[in-house]
Amino acid sequence: MSPEYALDGFFSEKSDVFSFGVMVLEIIGGRRNTGFYQSDQTLSLLGQAWKLWKEDRVLELMNQTLGETCNTNEFMRCVNVGLLCVQEDPSDRRTMAVAVVLLSSETATMPVPKVPTFIIKRGPSTASSSSKPEHYKKIE
Numbered sequence: 001m002s003p004e005y006a007l008d009g010f011f012s013e014k015s016d017v018f019s020f021g022v023m024v025l026e027i028i029g030g031r032r033n034t035g036f037y038q039s040d041q042t043l044s045l046l047g048q049a050w051k052l053w054k055e056d057r058v059l060e061l062m063n064q065t066l067g068e069t070c071n072t073n074e075f076m077r078c079v080n081v082g083l084l085c086v087q088e089d090p091s092d093r094r095t096m097a098v099a100v101v102l103l104s105s106e107t108a109t110m111p112v113p114k115v116p117t118f119i120i121k122r123g124p125s126t127a128s129s130s131s132k133p134e135h136y137k138k139i140e
Contacts, residue, residue, distance in 0.1 A: 018085060018086055020099065030066075078103065
């Protein structure tokens, strides 16, 4: 769900673009954005994808079922487009038409994504009750 819809109830074509970007990252990563946790960290899938992108280790995001059959350049293009679609500011997101062109073209110049939205890390919580708020911080 796009942040502008989740926070303000505002829906547009860019909300669909955001959802498409999440779906692309979920498919190539083999995990859902919601409920994504690894034992050593608690970034969301979007946070993990961004972290690995910045560290130039994005191949670690790859769904293991893709294994050796995955073309590395195509995988990197998918991650790039996925991250471009989940930009915090809707005006920074590409249109669906541009996303499709970027995914299907081997010669298109790929824009560099900015920090996506919902890059949060859940702080440790000692309460098992859902009535206590969880602590979040934005990861840059």
